[in-house]
Amino acid sequence: MKIAIFFGTETGNAEMLAEDIATGLEAEHETSLADLADSSPEDLKVAELNVIVCSSYGEGELPASAKPFAAQLADSQPDLSDVRFAIFGLGDSEYAETYGFGSMKLAELLVARGARALDERPVHDAASADLPEDVALPWVTAIIDGLAT
Amino acid sequence: MGAKIAIVGAGPSGCYTAQALLKRAPDLEIDIIDAQPVPYGLVRYGVAADHQGTKGVARQFARLFTRQNARFHGNLRLGHHITLPDLRRAYDVVVLATGLAGDRALGIPGDGLPGVIGSGALTRALYEHPDAAALPSLGAHPVIIGTGNVAIDVLRLLAKTPDELHGSDLGPAPTDWLAAQEIRQITVVGRSRASAARFSPVMIKELAELSRVDLRLRFPDDAEALNTAVAATSGPLPVDFRFESRPVALEQVDGALRLTVETPAGPEQISASSVISAIGFVCDGALDRAALLQEADAAPPGNLYTAGWFRTGSVGAIPQCRDEAQALAVEILDRITPDVTKPGRAIFAAHKSIVDFDHWQRLDALELSSAPGNRCRQKITCREELLNPATHEDA
Numbered sequence: 259m260k261i262a263i264f265f266g267t268e269t270g271n272a273e274m275l276a277e278d279i280a281t282g283l284e285a286e287h288e289t290s291l292a293d294l295a296d297s298s299p300e301d302l303k304v305a306e307l308n309v310i311v312c313s314s315y316g317e318g319e320l321p322a323s324a325k326p327f328a329a330q331l332a333d334s335q336p337d338l339s340d341v342r343f344a345i346f347g348l349g350d351s352e353y354a355e356t357y358g359f360g361s362m363k364l365a366e367l368l369v370a371r372g373a374r375a376l377d378e379r380p381v382h383d384a385a386s387a388d389l390p391e392d393v394a395l396p397w398v399t400a401i402i403d404g405l406a407t
Numbered sequence: 408m409g410a411k412i413a414i415v416g417a418g419p420s421g422c423y424t425a426q427a428l429l430k431r432a433p434d435l436e437i438d439i440i441d442a443q444p445v446p447y448g449l450v451r452y453g454v455a456a457d458h459q460g461t462k463g464v465a466r467q468f469a470r471l472f473t474r475q476n477a478r479f480h481g482n483l484r485l486g487h488h489i490t491l492p493d494l495r496r497a498y499d500v501v502v503l504a505t506g507l508a509g510d511r512a513l514g515i516p517g518d519g520l521p522g523v524i525g526s527g528a529l530t531r532a533l534y535e536h537p538d539a540a541a542l543p544s545l546g547a548h549p550v551i552i553g554t555g556n557v558a559i560d561v562l563r564l565l566a567k568t569p570d571e572l573h574g575s576d577l578g579p580a581p582t583d584w585l586a587a588q589e590i591r592q593i594t595v596v597g598r599s600r601a602s603a604a605r606f607s608p609v610m611i612k613e614l615a616e617l618s619r620v621d622l623r624l625r626f627p628d629d630a631e632a633l634n635t636a637v638a639a640t641s642g643p644l645p646v647d648f649r650f651e652s653r654p655v656a657l658e659q660v661d662g663a664l665r666l667t668v669e670t671p672a673g674p675e676q677i678s679a680s681s682v683i684s685a686i687g688f689v690c691d692g693a694l695d696r697a698a699l700l701q702e703a704d705a706a707p708p709g710n711l712y713t714a715g716w717f718r719t720g721s722v723g724a725i726p727q728c729r730d731e732a733q734a735l736a737v738e739i740l741d742r743i744t745p746d747v748t749k750p751g752r753a754i755f756a757a758h759k760s761i762v763d764f765d766h767w768q769r770l771d772a773l774e775l776s777s778a779p780g781n782r783c784r785q786k787i788t789c790r791e792e793l794l795n796p797a798t799h800e801d802a
């Protein structure tokens with residue numbers, strides 16, 4: 259399957275996880291990896307599945323590298339009704355009131371443009387002992403298996 | 408074989424620079440040198456013990472050494488074990504990312520009196536930096552000068568109850584020290600208006616959640632986060648924010664410190680059992696920063712670059728270190744011309760005291776496994792044990 263992986267990051271953790279996902283999938287799939295900062299909404303129309311990793315910053319805002327992309331989504335109002343995406347959040351439950359808000363806001367923007375969200379939106383908690391890749395890889399594999407059947 | 412680059416300083420700036428370089432040019436030979444036997448600079452010894460999520464960037468930096476082929480040379484101090492000219496002769500490029508370890512002085516009469524403590528010195532002691540001085544006595548009424556995030560970090564730690572430090576990596580000695588201070592009141596003094604203070608609103612929000620504090624504002628202002636926090640807190644520990652108060656002098660009066668500040672209501676005096684200055688950092692004098700910055704910026708460019716706090720001054724947090732490192736990596740790669748005769752890391756062969764990344768991984772595992780139930784890590788603190796983890800293992 260053709261899978262495009264994107265990340266929105268502020269300090270690089272989402273980029274590292276996106277790389278891990280790409281590495282985990284590349285043996286069986288045709289993968290690409292890009293920073294949302296270098297991407298436009300049109301880029302979501304290329305692959306059969308888009309996997310997005312996005313952190314939260316400030317008071318539940320999008321991380322710096324996802325902001326221009328979100329602005330484009332709002333400004334150019336693209337039609338994303340043929341787009342399928344799965345989004346994984348990075349957050350920190352110490353920020354209880356805005357936990358996982360960055361990925362949530364991005365998902366909402368995409369859905370508002372007609373894109374279809376696959377599965378739940380897991381959020382990895384930086385305050386937990388879990389490793390994000392241990393949570394994200396089984397999650398993405400299950401989604402892909404679901405699409406194949 | 409790729410060009411050889413030495414990066415001095417394994418803090419965020421040095422590590423992000425190496426990461427950005429290796430992403431673009433994986434065949435570079437990158438050596439990261441640090442004076443300490445352990446990597447990561449202020450991620451380990453500055454970022455607050457109760458902000459573990461922020462320290463998550465260390466996982467990225469570890470990959471430099473475990474997957475991306477960068478080498479860590481710890482316990483090697485530039486200017487002591489090795490000179491800059493030697494390093495520049497051995498490498499195609501040298502990047503100075505040594506940060507700023509000196510506390511900016513208040514610059515007012517009395518700023519050198521006993522009881523006046525720099526926030527850098529204090530946080531190094533709290534976070535068990537091997538070169539830190541002993542933890543000072545703060546007394547019942549410490550005054551913090553400065554209204555940046557570092558000032559709020561210090562305030563938050565002083566104001567937390569032992570329970571609120573659960574899950575942090577604050578060591579047993581600093582934990583006992585905090586409990587022994589018996590602080591009754593904390594005052595935070597800043598020159599600007601509250602609405603112009605540099606701290607971020609999330610930091611204030613976090614203060615509002617502490618059980619003990621009772622935040623108060625001397626001059627009312629439209630600073631939203633602060634006003635909300637003032638309204639939300641009513642604990643037993645008064646914390647007075649005194650904005651628009653410019654420190655002008657410190658004196659010793661009857662065994663206490665007396666701080667005079669200039670306010671819109673005229674001069675005022677604040678009595679303090681200790682004064683913690685958190686107004687930024689300067690070079691500690693180990694390197695001639697001004698001359699090195701000038702040389703690194705000189706045209707045509709030589710093989711010397713500067714990064715991070717050493718380059719910009721103590722402004723900017725970890726995200727800025729990352730942005731700047733990416734720009735610096737592009738600049739370096741645009742200009743570099745590898746010289747195959749450069750010896751690179753071979754010049755360290757005679758330095759038997761250097762520790763490598765495997766060494767850090769052993770320390771890291773020990774620190775994680777020896778943590779008590781209410782802590783996520785127990786730091787190994789003295790240099791001797793950091794250099795010989797086995798002595799710790801046997802203990």
Ligand SMILES: Cc1cc2nc3c(=O)[nH]c(=O)nc-3n(C[C@H](O)[C@H](O)[C@H](O)COP(=O)(O)OP(=O)(O)OC[C@H]3O[C@@H](n4cnc5c(N)ncnc54)[C@H](O)[C@@H]3O)c2cc1C
Nearest residue numbers: 416418419420441442448449453485505506715716724725
């Ligand atoms: C108390 C405090 C709390 C902070 N909290 C946060 C936070 O929560 N979030 C955030 O984003 N930012 C925070 N910051 C800011 C952040 O730490 C800095 O932006 C960042 O660490 C700067 O990185 P650097 O690599 O330039 O310097 P440093 O992190 O200081 O790294 C410099 C490295 O160089 C080494 N070195 C120094 N001299 C020599 C020498 N002569 N030879 C060899 N090695 C040498 C040092 O040992 C150190 O490892 C905080 C800063 C402080 C002071």
Ligand SMILES: Cc1cc2nc3c(=O)[nH]c(=O)nc-3n(C[C@H](O)[C@H](O)[C@H](O)COP(=O)(O)O)c2cc1C
Nearest residue numbers: 267268269270271272313314318349350356357358
């Ligand atoms: C200043 C700051 C603010 C943050 N705000 C939030 C937040 O509002 N909600 C959340 O879930 N996580 C928050 N986080 C946690 C980050 O999302 C988390 O550390 C993540 O791993 C960062 O990933 P990145 O490196 O890809 O940006 C914040 C972290 C910092 C340092």
